[in-house]
Amino acid sequence: MNELMAARSLTTLPVVTLGGDAVAQVKDTVFDAAAGRVTGFTLSGRGLLSGPLKQSLPWAAVHSLGHDAVMIRDALALQDTSVVVARREAQQGRVLHAKVLTDEGAEVGTVLDVVVEGGTSGRVVGFRIAAGKALVQGSRRRRHRVYVPRGETLAVSGRALVIPADATRYVADDLTAFVARVGAFREERKGTPS
Amino acid sequence: MLFSQARGLPVLTLTEAEEIGVVRSLTVDAASGVVTHVRVRGRHSRKETVLPWGALHAIGPDAVLVRSVAAPAEVPPHHELQGLRILAETGDELGTVQDVAFEPETGRVEAVVGARGEVPADRLLGLGDYALVVRAG
Numbered sequence: 001m002n003e004l005m006a007a008r009s010l011t012t013l014p015v016v017t018l019g020g021d022a023v024a025q026v027k028d029t030v031f032d033a034a035a036g037r038v039t040g041f042t043l044s045g046r047g048l049l050s051g052p053l054k055q056s057l058p059w060a061a062v063h064s065l066g067h068d069a070v071m072i073r074d075a076l077a078l079q080d081t082s083v084v085v086a087r088r089e090a091q092q093g094r095v096l097h098a099k100v101l102t103d104e105g106a107e108v109g110t111v112l113d114v115v116v117e118g119g120t121s122g123r124v125v126g127f128r129i130a131a132g133k134a135l136v137q138g139s140r141r142r143r144h145r146v147y148v149p150r151g152e153t154l155a156v157s158g159r160a161l162v163i164p165a166d167a168t169r170y171v172a173d174d175l176t177a178f179v180a181r182v183g184a185f186r187e188e189r190k191g192t193p194s
Numbered sequence: 195m196l197f198s199q200a201r202g203l204p205v206l207t208l209t210e211a212e213e214i215g216v217v218r219s220l221t222v223d224a225a226s227g228v229v230t231h232v233r234v235r236g237r238h239s240r241k242e243t244v245l246p247w248g249a250l251h252a253i254g255p256d257a258v259l260v261r262s263v264a265a266p267a268e269v270p271p272h273h274e275l276q277g278l279r280i281l282a283e284t285g286d287e288l289g290t291v292q293d294v295a296f297e298p299e300t301g302r303v304e305a306v307v308g309a310r311g312e313v314p315a316d317r318l319l320g321l322g323d324y325a326l327v328v329r330a331g
Contacts, residue, residue, distance in 0.1 A: 018320045020224070020273070066285015066286040069287075
């Protein structure tokens with residue numbers, strides 16, 4: 001599997017053409033309505049005093065999402081923001097700070113960040129959540145933050161999102177450990193008939 | 195030959211043996227993998243002369259000989275390779291350029307020497323303000 005990245009950490013990542021020029025930097029990551037995929041990025045100019053750009057980057061034009069840069073073929077990949085993020089506010093507001101419930105009805109926490117897969121897929125593989133007591137029993141730490149896999153049957157509605165109950169058995173404390181958990185979670189779900 | 199060895203070599207005209215300056219830098223076209231221009235700085239004046247590769251007669255171990263010092267009609271933007279970050283097309287950094295190996299006879303770039311090993315010239319994709327972009331190896 002490709003490297004996993006927290007969506008918030010993508011902000012300020014340079015957008016670089018295959019010709020080696022940095023044309024912008026990432027302002028925000030935009031997801032589809034089901035929070036299953038990255039649909040694009042809003043951009044700001046590079047440099048201290050440059051503000052948001054009128055143009056955005058649709059995911060289709062991304063060559064690769066890497067640890068150090070978002071690669072695009074050339075500057076023609078950028079499009080008017082209205083094309084990329086028609087319903088951005090609704091989508092982003094929906095996922096961040098949303099309640100996370102299991103499909104058995106237990107509340108496990110609230111969404112702090114979205115974890116996406118690097119490379120060319122743009123897939124959302126999980127969430128970083130502020131875990132509630134139900135999820136991390138026995139933890140003495142007051143603010144426990146963990147990663148949970150997304151699962152394919154996720155539903156997003158209003159201010160909450162529902163993940164499969166068994167996803168909560170694959171939580172991890174950091175992104176490195178999360179890579180292995182997501183892999184294991186997928187393997188197991190492949191084995192169960194749905 | 196390495197860029198670091200070429201830098202600082204005196205540049206002389208072939209017919210008059212007149213020194214016009216020293217090699218300051220070499221301009222590379224990443225897509226075709228060749229050195230296209232040589233930038234020469236005057237020894238006394240700070241004036242910079244740009245010579246197309248075709249104007250060179252020879253690059254030797256001790257001097258560069260040129261046939262003509264006429265400036266080319268069009269000067270491409272120069273991107274200094276040394277110290278520039280190397281970016282794989284996947285968007286991952288591979289360190290910075292330490293040096294560049296090239297054939298002094300033809301100007302063909304052989305390899306880019308990075309902090310984490312050499313990148314052969316056929317993996318070069320693009321060279322810009324921000325980075326040298328290379329195909330994932």
